[in-house]
Amino acid sequence: xxxxxxxxxxxxxxxxxxxxxxxxxxxxxxxxxxxxxxxxxxxxxxxxxxxxxxxxxxxxxxxxxxxxxxxxxxxxxxxxxxxxxxxxxxxxxxxxxxxxxxxxxxxxxxxxxxxxxxxxxxxxxxxxxxxxxxxxxxxxxxxxxxxxxxxxxxxxxxxxxxxxxxxxxxxxxxxxxxxxxxxxxxxxxxxxxxxxxxxxxxxxxxxxxxxxxxxxxxxxxxxxxxxxxxxxxxxxxxxxxxxxxxxxxxxxxxxxxxxxxxxxxxxxxxxxxxxxxxxxxxxxxxxxxxxxxxxxxxxxxxxxxxxxxxxxxxxxxxxxxxxxxxxxxxxxxxxxxxxxxxxxxxxxxxxxxxxxxxxxxxxxxxxxxxxxxxxxxxxxxxxxxxxxxxxxxxxxxxxxxxxxxxxxxxxxxxxxxxxxxxxxxxxxxxxxxxxxxxxxxxxxxxxxxxxxxxxxxxxxxxxxxxxxxxxxxxxxxxxxxxxxxxxxxxxxxx
Amino acid sequence: xxxxxxxxxxxxxxxxxxxxxxxxxxxxxxxxxxxxxxxxxxxxxxxxxxxxxxxxxxxxxxxxxxxxxxxxxxxxxxxxxxxxxxxxxxxxxxxxxxxxxxxxxxxxxxxxxxxxxxxxxxxxxxxxxxxxxxxxxxxxxxxxxxxxxxxxxxxxxxxxxxxxxxxxxxxxxxxxxxxxxxxxxxxxxxxxxxxxxxxxxxxxxxxxxxxxxxxxxxxxxxxxxxxxxxxxxxxxxxxxxxxxxxxxxxxxxxxxxxxxxxxxxxxxxxxxxxxxxxxxxxxxxxxxxxxxxxxxxxxxxxxxxxxxxxxxxx
Numbered sequence: 001x002x003x004x005x006x007x008x009x010x011x012x013x014x015x016x017x018x019x020x021x022x023x024x025x026x027x028x029x030x031x032x033x034x035x036x037x038x039x040x041x042x043x044x045x046x047x048x049x050x051x052x053x054x055x056x057x058x059x060x061x062x063x064x065x066x067x068x069x070x071x072x073x074x075x076x077x078x079x080x081x082x083x084x085x086x087x088x089x090x091x092x093x094x095x096x097x098x099x100x101x102x103x104x105x106x107x108x109x110x111x112x113x114x115x116x117x118x119x120x121x122x123x124x125x126x127x128x129x130x131x132x133x134x135x136x137x138x139x140x141x142x143x144x145x146x147x148x149x150x151x152x153x154x155x156x157x158x159x160x161x162x163x164x165x166x167x168x169x170x171x172x173x174x175x176x177x178x179x180x181x182x183x184x185x186x187x188x189x190x191x192x193x194x195x196x197x198x199x200x201x202x203x204x205x206x207x208x209x210x211x212x213x214x215x216x217x218x219x220x221x222x223x224x225x226x227x228x229x230x231x232x233x234x235x236x237x238x239x240x241x242x243x244x245x246x247x248x249x250x251x252x253x254x255x256x257x258x259x260x261x262x263x264x265x266x267x268x269x270x271x272x273x274x275x276x277x278x279x280x281x282x283x284x285x286x287x288x289x290x291x292x293x294x295x296x297x298x299x300x301x302x303x304x305x306x307x308x309x310x311x312x313x314x315x316x317x318x319x320x321x322x323x324x325x326x327x328x329x330x331x332x333x334x335x336x337x338x339x340x341x342x343x344x345x346x347x348x349x350x351x352x353x354x355x356x357x358x359x360x361x362x363x364x365x366x367x368x369x370x371x372x373x374x375x376x377x378x379x380x381x382x383x384x385x386x387x388x389x390x391x392x393x394x395x396x397x398x399x400x401x402x403x404x405x406x407x408x409x410x411x412x413x414x415x416x417x418x419x420x421x422x423x424x425x426x427x428x429x430x431x432x433x434x435x436x437x438x439x440x441x442x443x444x445x446x447x448x449x450x451x452x453x454x455x456x457x458x459x460x461x462x463x464x465x466x467x468x469x470x471x472x473x474x475x476x477x478x479x480x481x482x483x484x485x486x487x488x489x490x491x492x493x494x
Numbered sequence: 495x496x497x498x499x500x501x502x503x504x505x506x507x508x509x510x511x512x513x514x515x516x517x518x519x520x521x522x523x524x525x526x527x528x529x530x531x532x533x534x535x536x537x538x539x540x541x542x543x544x545x546x547x548x549x550x551x552x553x554x555x556x557x558x559x560x561x562x563x564x565x566x567x568x569x570x571x572x573x574x575x576x577x578x579x580x581x582x583x584x585x586x587x588x589x590x591x592x593x594x595x596x597x598x599x600x601x602x603x604x605x606x607x608x609x610x611x612x613x614x615x616x617x618x619x620x621x622x623x624x625x626x627x628x629x630x631x632x633x634x635x636x637x638x639x640x641x642x643x644x645x646x647x648x649x650x651x652x653x654x655x656x657x658x659x660x661x662x663x664x665x666x667x668x669x670x671x672x673x674x675x676x677x678x679x680x681x682x683x684x685x686x687x688x689x690x691x692x693x694x695x696x697x698x699x700x701x702x703x704x705x706x707x708x709x710x711x712x713x714x715x716x717x718x719x720x721x722x723x724x725x726x727x728x729x730x731x732x733x734x735x736x737x738x739x740x741x742x743x744x745x746x747x748x749x750x751x752x753x754x755x756x757x758x759x760x761x762x763x764x765x766x767x768x769x770x771x772x773x774x775x776x777x778x779x780x781x782x783x784x785x786x787x788x789x790x791x792x793x794x795x796x797x798x799x800x801x802x803x804x805x806x807x808x
Contacts (some may be wrong), residue, residue: 300695324697338695341688343755352685353696359678367676407696 002065004029004192005050005081005161010059012045019045021216022468023184027161032183032193034203034224036070037213038236038285039452043196044086046213051083052076063161069451074103080161086166087198088146090153091110092139097121099138100153103209124152129178143170148363151179155186162186168202169287179228180206199283200491212236218382230484233491237483243461246431247478248438252278252462255312257415259297262306266292267470269306273447275415278438281461282450283486289470290450291333294417297448298330310415324353329413331404333420333450338393339404347374347388350403354410377406382432398429405436416440417448422456434460454483470490506748506764507665509797513768517775524778531657537770538659539718541763544744545670546596546714548762549707551745552674554687554754555654557708559617560715560741564734566593566625567716569634572729575645576605576637589716595621596712599720600705614708618738629731636727648725657720666714670759683707684735687754699792741788768793 003026012020020042027033037043048054053072060067063079068074073083090099097114101123103113118225121134128147131467138146144479147170156186164183170175183206186193195207203224210227210237212220220227220235246455253276261269266307274280275326282290297308299317308315310326317323323330332338340349351358351370358370374388386396392400401421408416416439422430437460451457457464464481466474466489474489501508519527543560550557567588574584599617603610636642646689651658654723674680685693718737723729747765750757772793776786 221539259716298695318693321697321699330695337689338691341685341692341755344684344688348681348684352681352693352698355678357682361575363679365678365681411697 003027003062004064006060006062008060008062010046010049010061011057012042012049012054013057019216020049023213023216025211025218025220025221027192027194028159028209029190029192030187031208032195032206033209033211034188034207035194035196035213036200036203036213036232036236038454041213041236042216043213044165047083047165047194047196050076050161050163053083056347073090077157077159080158080160081163082154082157082161083163084151084154084167084412086169088143088150090138090146090150092137094138095135095143096125096132096138096141096149096222097134099154100124100134101155111315120156121152124156125149127155128152128182128192144175146170147171148175148179150164150180155182159191161192161194163196165196165452166198167195168197168262169399171284176202193478198287198491200232204229233484233487237487242400245456246435246438247460248442250277250441250462251274253444256310257448258312260297260307260309260310263304264296265304266300266301267296267467270467270470270472271306272465274415274448274454276444276446277441277445278462279441279449279460281457281464282448282467283452283454283457283464284490286452288467288490290467291419292470293467294330294419294448294450297323298328298414298417300330312411322414324411327414327418328410329353329408331408331416331418331421333423335397335400335404335424340400340407342393343391345389345391346370346378346383346385346395346403349392350374350377350388350407351410353407354412357411371429373410376409381406381436392402396426396429397424398432399428401425401433403430405433409440413445415448417450419450421449422451430456439493454486458483458486466490505801506761506768506797509747509800510764510768510771513771513775513793517771517779521759521778524775529774529778531660532653532772533767533770534648534660534663535657536774537766538657538663539721540737540740540744540769541662541663541766542714542718542721544741544748544762544766545616545629545759546711547738547741547745548670548748548750548757548759549674549683550610550711550756551712551742551750551752552683552687552754553704553707554690555603555704555707555754556614556752557596557599557711557743558614558738559595559621560613560711560718561734561737562618562621562625563592563595563712563715564719564722564737565731566595566621566628566672567719567728568723568729568733569625569629569731570638571716571720571725575639575642576635578637578639578641579647581648582646584641585720589713592716592719593709595711596715597705597709599649599712602707603708604701604704605760607785613625626731629729633730636723636729642646645724646727647724659725661723662717667759667763668718674759679703684755687753687756693774743794747794749801 005027007023008027010020010023023046035043045054049056050073052073093242097117101117106116118134125132128148128151132145140151171226180322183193195203197203207224210224211218212300214236255273256276258273262269263269265446270293284290294302294303299319299322317326351374358366378388383399383402385399392403421433437447449461458481462478464476464486465472466486468490473492523529570591571584571588574587599613601610603613636645648658653661682698685698686700686703690700721793722733744765745762746752747768748761750761772790776789
C-alpha cells in the first residue's frame with residue numbers, strides 16, 4: 001500500500017549540531033506508527049519538520065505521492081497534517097470552543113458563526129466522551145481536560161495525518177483508554193497516525209509499526225509484531241560508550257546528604273543518601289521529577305513532606321537563600337531563564353551567588369577581592385571571554401555553563417547539584433566539565449548529577465538512581481549499571 | 495576607552511552638551527553663572543525624585559506615587575515645623591514617613607504579586623487623597639517659630655554661593671552612586687531587574703530588596719517635598735502633581751532601561767538636567783508654556799529613538 005506520508009533522507013542541524021541525520025519514515029493510511037527514542041533523540045524535531053514548524057536542511061517529504069515543502073504550520077494544517085503537541089498550545093483566557101476554532105473561525109459577512117463553533121466543538125468533545133461546556137474558559141479545566149480539548153481541536157481539523165506527541169502524559173488511565181478508542185476509529189477512517197510516548201506499553205497496544213530514533217538516526221523501523229519490548233529498549237539506548245568519560249575512582253567519604261521520604265510537586269516519597277566525594281547520577285525521562293527533586297533540595301521548590309539531613313543534622317530549607325546557606329549549590333538546566341543574567345557581565349554573574357563573601361558588615365562590596373576570585377575562575381576553567389566585563393550573552397553555551405558552575409562554587413558548597421550540565425555544550429567543553437566534576441569529587445564534594453545523556457551518566461557517576469513518574473524506581477552501583485536496565489526502570493513507572 | 499565607546503556610553507551627556515550649545519547660541523544670557531545656578535536649583539527637586547526612581551526602574555519596576563508622597567511629606571513636615579519641632583527631628587521624621595509609604599507599596603507588590611504600576615497608581619491616588627484630608631485642602635504654613643526660619647534657609651538659602659537644594663542633590667547623588675555601584679544592595683537591584691528568577695535562585699532576598707527600593711524612592715520623594723515646602727514656607731496639598739512623569743522622563747533620558755537590569759545614577763542626573771535646561775531655555779526665550787510641553791515631549795521622543803537605534807546597531 002502506498003504511504004500517505006513519506007520522509008526520505010531528512011537532515012536538520014541547529015547551530016552546528018546535527019540533530020537529524022538522514023532520517024526516513026513512512027506513515028500509512030489506517031495505521032499508527034509508534035515513534036520511540038530517548039530524550040533528545042530527535043523525535044520532536046522530526047515531527048516539527050512534518051508539521052511545517054521547522055524547515056528541513058535536506059531530504060524530501062512526499063505527501064500523497066507529491067513532494068511538498070511547508071514553510072509554516074498553517075500550510076501543513078491546510079494540507080491535512082495536524083499535531084497534538086506535548087506542551088499545551090491553548091489560551092487559558094478563551095473559552096473551550098474559541099480555542100478549538102482559534103485562527104479559523106467560520107464567518108459569514110465578517111461575523112463569526114458562534115452557534116456553529118459551539119455545536120461543532122460540542123460534537124468533537126462528545127466524540128471524546130467529554131462532558132465539557134464549550135463556553136467554559138479553558139483555564140478552569142483540569143490539565144487532562146485541556147489535553148482532551150487539544151485533541152478535539154486536532155480532530156476537528158479533519159486531518160489525514162495526525163501526530164500525537166506524548167498525548168497521554170497528562171491523562172489518567174480512563175482518558176487514555178478513551179483516546180485509544182478514538183485512535184482505533186481514526187485508523188478505521190483511513191487516517192495515518194504517529195504516536196510518540198514514553199509509555200512503551202501504549203506503543204505496543206495501539207501501534208501497527210514502530211520507528212526508533214537514536215542520536216538523530218532512525219535505527220529501526222518495522223511492524224510491532226516483529227519486535228519485543230526488550231529489543232525496543234536496546235535499540236533506544238544502544239549508544240556507544242566511549243573513553244571521553246574520564247572516570248576517576250574515588251573512595252567516598254562519610255554520608256553528607258540524607259533525603260527521607262521527600263515529597264513535593266513532581267515527585268513523592270523519594271529517599272536516598274549521598275556521600276562526600278561521590279557522584280550520584282539521576283536518570284529518568286523528561287517529566288520524571290528529577291529537576292523538581294533537585295530544586296526541592298535546593299529550596300527553590302516548596303517541600304510538602306519528608307526530611308533532609310546534611311552531615312547528620314536535619315535542615316530546614318525554604319528558599320534558595322537557605323539552600324546556599326546550608327552549603328548547597330545548584331546549577332540549573334535552564335541557563336537562560338534561571339542560571340545567568342544574559343545582559344550582565346561574566347564577573348557580575350559569577351559573583352552574584354557568593355556576593356556575601358566579598359561584602360563587609362556594612363554591605364559594601366570589596367570589588368578588588370571579588371575581581372581576583374572571578375579572574376581565578378576564568379583562568380582555572382579556561383573560560384573563553386574577552387574579559388570578565390564581557391556580557392554573558394556573547395559567550396558560547398559551553399563557556400556560559402562554566403560561568404554558571406563557577407557561580408555556584410564561589411560560596412563554597414559541600415553539595416553540588418548539576419542539572420543537565422552538558423546540555424547545549426560542545427564536545428570540547430563537555431570534556432572539560434567532566435574533568436571538573438572529577439576534580440570536585442576528589443576535593444570531597446557530594447555531587448548530584450542529573451543527565452539525560454545516558455553514556456555520560458554511566459561514564460562519570462559512582463552510582464545511578466532512576467526516577468520514573470516522581471518515584472525512585474531503581475538504584476545501580478557503577479558496576480551493575482547498564483543502559484538497558486536503567487531504561488527499563490525509567491519506563492517502569494509510566 | 496576609545497572615543498566611540500565613550501560616545502555610545504554617554505549619549506545623554508552628549509545630548510545635554512549639544513542642547514546647551516544650541517541654546518547659548520540662541521540666547522546670550524543662557525550661559526551666565528546666575529542662570530546656571532538657577533537651572534541647577536530648579537532641577538534639584540526633580541533630580542532627587544528621579545534618583546529614587548532610578549532604583550525602582552533598574553529593578554524593572556515603576557513608582558507613580560512619588561508626586562503624592564512629596565505632597566503628603568510636605569504637609570507632615572510643615573506641621574512639624576509649625577509645631578516648633580527641632581529641624582533635624584522634623585526632617586528625619588518626614589523622610590521616615592516617605593520611606594514607610596514607599597515600603598508599603600513595595601510590600602504589597604512583593605507579597606500580593608501586584609504589578610508595580612497598579613500598586614503605585616493606587617498609592618498615588620490614596621496618598622493624594624490622604625493629603626487633601628489632612629490639609630483640608632488648604633496650604634499648611636510653616637508658622638512663625640524660629641525653626642521656620644532655619645527651615646526656610648534649608649530650602650532657599652545658599653552655602654558658599656551654591657543653592658542648598660543643589661548641595662542636597664549632590665550629596666544624594668554621591669550616596670546613590672555608591673550604593674548602586676559599591677554595595678551588595680546595589681548589585682542585587684541590578685540582578686533583580688536583569689532576571690528576577692536568576693536572582694532568586696542565586697540566593698537574593700528579592701522581597702527585601704524590592705521593599706528597599708520603593709522605600710528609597712519614597713524617602714527621596716519626601717526629601718524633595720521638604721525642599722519644596724521650605725522654599726514656599728508652606729505645604730501645598732496639590733504639590734507635586736505630575737512630578738512622577740518628569741522623574742520617569744529624567745531616568746529614561748539618562749539611558750536607564752524601563753525593562754530593568756541596567757542604568758546609571760549619573761545618567762539620571764544628566765536626564766534631569768536636560769529637562770531643566772530645556773524648561774529654562776524655553777522660558778528665557780519667551781516660548782509659551784503650551785509650546786514648552788510639546789517641545790519637552792519631542793526631546794524625550796528624540797532621545798528614546800536615538801537610544802533604541804543605537805541598541806539595534808550594537
